[in-house]
Amino acid sequence: MITAQTLDVTQIEPRLKHPTIFEHFDALNPGESFIIHNDHDPKPLYYQLLGERGAIFLWEYLQEGPQTWLVKITKNKVNNGGNLETVGSIAAKDYRKAEVFKKLGIDFCCGGEKSLKEASEEVGISEERLKAELEKADTVSASASQDYNKWKVDFLANFIANTHHEYIRENVTVITGLAEKVAQHHGSQHPELWALTKRVNTLMSDLLEHIAKEEKSLFPAIKLLVLNQDMGSLNSKENSIRAIIELMHAEHDHAGDDLKYLRKITDGYTLPADACNSYNYLFEKLKEFEDDLFKHIHLENNILFPKSIALEEK
Numbered sequence: 001m002i003t004a005q006t007l008d009v010t011q012i013e014p015r016l017k018h019p020t021i022f023e024h025f026d027a028l029n030p031g032e033s034f035i036i037h038n039d040h041d042p043k044p045l046y047y048q049l050l051g052e053r054g055a056i057f058l059w060e061y062l063q064e065g066p067q068t069w070l071v072k073i074t075k076n077k078v079n080n081g082g083n084l085e086t087v088g089s090i091a092a093k094d095y096r097k098a099e100v101f102k103k104l105g106i107d108f109c110c111g112g113e114k115s116l117k118e119a120s121e122e123v124g125i126s127e128e129r130l131k132a133e134l135e136k137a138d139t140v141s142a143s144a145s146q147d148y149n150k151w152k153v154d155f156l157a158n159f160i161a162n163t164h165h166e167y168i169r170e171n172v173t174v175i176t177g178l179a180e181k182v183a184q185h186h187g188s189q190h191p192e193l194w195a196l197t198k199r200v201n202t203l204m205s206d207l208l209e210h211i212a213k214e215e216k217s218l219f220p221a222i223k224l225l226v227l228n229q230d231m232g233s234l235n236s237k238e239n240s241i242r243a244i245i246e247l248m249h250a251e252h253d254h255a256g257d258d259l260k261y262l263r264k265i266t267d268g269y270t271l272p273a274d275a276c277n278s279y280n281y282l283f284e285k286l287k288e289f290e291d292d293l294f295k296h297i298h299l300e301n302n303i304l305f306p307k308s309i310a311l312e313e314k
Contacts, residue, residue, distance in 0.1 A: 006035040006070075009042075018045060018242075018313075025049065026056070026071060033074035035062065039071055044246045047306040049073075050089055050149050052313070058115065063255035087119050088302040093149055098298060102291070104133065104301060108298060109258065153307045154226040156299065157219040163205040165211040171289060172204045176242055192265045192271060199265075200286075203258040207293075210251045218244045222308050229311065241312045245305050247298040259290050 007024055009017050024034050036042060046059050061233045062070040091098035091108040101108040112120070120130040146154060179200045183193040221241055263269065269283040 006037055008037040010037065010039050018048060021045060022049070022052070022102075025053070025075065026311065028075040030075055031070050033058075035070055035072050038069045038071070039067065040246070041065065041250065042071055043249045044242050044305070044309065047245070047249075047301065048242075048309040048313070050086070050302075050306050052306075052310050071079060086115050087116065088298075090116075090134070091298055091302055094137070097134050100133045100137050104130065106130075108294075108302070111218055119219060127250065148303055152226060153304055153311060154223045154305075157222050158302050159221060159294065160304065161211075161215055162298055164292060164299075165215065167169075167292050167296075168204075168207050168211060171285065173210060174291060175282070175285050178278060178285060182276075182279050182282050185276070186272075186274070195265055199258055199261055203255060203262075206251065206258075207255060210248070210255070213244075214248065218248060222304070224262055225308065225311050241308050249301065249305070252301060255293065255297070259293065262286060263290075 006023075007021065009021065013018050021036060030035065036045075040066070049057060049059075056076050058072075058074040058076065059075070062072055087101055087106055087108045091101060098108055103117070104125065105123050107114075110207055116130055117127050120127045151159070176197075179193075179197040181199045187193045203281040218241070221244065225241065266283065267285075271280055271283060
């Protein structure tokens, strides 16, 4: 039995780190916890644990770098015959409920490890209201084609590349050009537009590099895993998926921070009284881009990544 014991994973051989952590987690009784000590953010472990054990744990950062990360992992107590779920796992199972989170301003992609209680407190609503809104989503007809959780990971990777990656490429020039144009015309009255333009350029540049990495390294590795599984062979590259996914998660978090910044300096994309048509179009395009990026990151963080890690572990 392990209760709030600290496991220093920096002292464990790399290939044995995750198996050892899983052994410690499986030894916990409901309500018990242990702390992992690491020299980098262990977020990929969160997604692997979610993918292989389900939403039966709480993940709490006690220290976040720059040299040391401490994370407390608690096995949930069973409540009314069920286990506490995170917003990320709920969104992964049913995208209708992801739409509820989005409507209420709850981050279900980069902040997907939160419980319903934590998420509701963060946006200033009651947990009861959040649960009621999620129950309403069950009455909305669901499209079988949008049951992303049942798709094979190689098919999902292709879908993300052909849909969300292409959307980014098609809109980068439009949005950066609009931001520059609006700042030039309205920047003297609204100086925040210059900060917006600078951050938009950074976001777009980072995203173009990010999706290129995924298409060059991560997605081919995922497809190779599926091919090896179908052929009954083994992939000789140890930890190839985990290492790439760790980097992709960090970049997703940066993109999420950029989106939050843009919303903050525009007061939720509220137009001023003197806004012209281009000003209005810029804000509409940024909101559209945000919606697409949220869905994009959700599909990767909450579905593609944990399933790929689980497949590699097999």
